Amino acid sequence: MLHLGERQTLTVVKKVDFGVYLAESQTSSERVLLPRKQVPEGTSLHDHVDVFLYKDSKDRLIATTQQPALTLHQFAVLRVSQVNRYGAFLDWGLEKDLFLPYKEQLVKVQEGDEILVTLYIDKSSRLCASMKGIYHLLETNSPYETGDTVEGRVYEFSKNFGAFVAVDDKYSALIPSSEDHSALRIGQVIQAKVRNVKPDGKLDLTMRDKAYLQIEKDAEHILKVLDEYAGVLPFTDKASPEIIQRETQLSKNAFKRAVGRLYKEHKILITDTAIRRTDN
Numbered sequence: 001m002l003h004l005g006e007r008q009t010l011t012v013v014k015k016v017d018f019g020v021y022l023a024e025s026q027t028s029s030e031r032v033l034l035p036r037k038q039v040p041e042g043t044s045l046h047d048h049v050d051v052f053l054y055k056d057s058k059d060r061l062i063a064t065t066q067q068p069a070l071t072l073h074q075f076a077v078l079r080v081s082q083v084n085r086y087g088a089f090l091d092w093g094l095e096k097d098l099f100l101p102y103k104e105q106l107v108k109v110q111e112g113d114e115i116l117v118t119l120y121i122d123k124s125s126r127l128c129a130s131m132k133g134i135y136h137l138l139e140t141n142s143p144y145e146t147g148d149t150v151e152g153r154v155y156e157f158s159k160n161f162g163a164f165v166a167v168d169d170k171y172s173a174l175i176p177s178s179e180d181h182s183a184l185r186i187g188q189v190i191q192a193k194v195r196n197v198k199p200d201g202k203l204d205l206t207m208r209d210k211a212y213l214q215i216e217k218d219a220e221h222i223l224k225v226l227d228e229y230a231g232v233l234p235f236t237d238k239a240s241p242e243i244i245q246r247e248t249q250l251s252k253n254a255f256k257r258a259v260g261r262l263y264k265e266h267k268i269l270i271t272d273t274a275i276r277r278t279d280n
Helices: 211-228 241-248 252-264
Strands: 007-016 019-023 032-035 048-055 061-064 075-084 087-091 098-101 114-121 127-130 149-158 162-167 171-176 189-197 203-206 268-270 275-277
Touching: 019 048, 032 048, 098 114, 114 149, 149 171, 149 203, 162 203, 211 241, 211 252, 211 275, 241 252, 252 268
Parallel strands: 032 061, 098 127, 171 203
Antiparallel strands: 007 019, 007 048, 019 032, 048 061, 075 087, 075 114, 087 098, 114 127, 149 162, 149 189, 162 171, 189 203, 268 275
């Protein structure tokens, strides 16, 4: 039987001008074309060829000797090559890009984004990508311990649990909801510290340093943002959390703490409508 979305070792059962036909055996009724440009040099009848099976632009089953970035029910980081009104298309190493429908997107992706996806077969028997279901595929046997610094990719958010992260794009981790993660976005690669290793091997992460260190970092960040605004920020800590996050990538609470530090150090002046840098 031929398996869409999987790699198989098949037998050459017929040679034609435009390629070779492959099957499980000489007597198998199911056959698939391996196009001429994909046929390894010197291939003869009865030879075995390792191929991946997918569908071409006309929805016909076809074989390729190219290695895609993922196979059925696996996951991988893929780059968004195009977005249109139907969904997105991902570069997965084959001539035909992989389709990511809008209904399988956790957020609307943009061209150039790099995201974790799985491969599945839709109701029309086509291979498609999904941003859902990554959690159950990640490994829980990471080599990391409490206190280690790790790198991971954000792949999903939950109001109840927090931000889900794939450490090294393979290990299951979470930034708990008790920690502010409002500035993060899906696909973003972050650095964090392991706060706890759970009994099941999953990691709890934190992006916050000790409080006094974090306030210093946030204050320096705000000074840089002020410089980008020519020294005058057109809002104060009374602005909405959405505006503060969009313009500074800080939560409202973190912004207020850092602004308070800068005000005490006489580095800023706060008016009713703006924050002005005073130490230029």
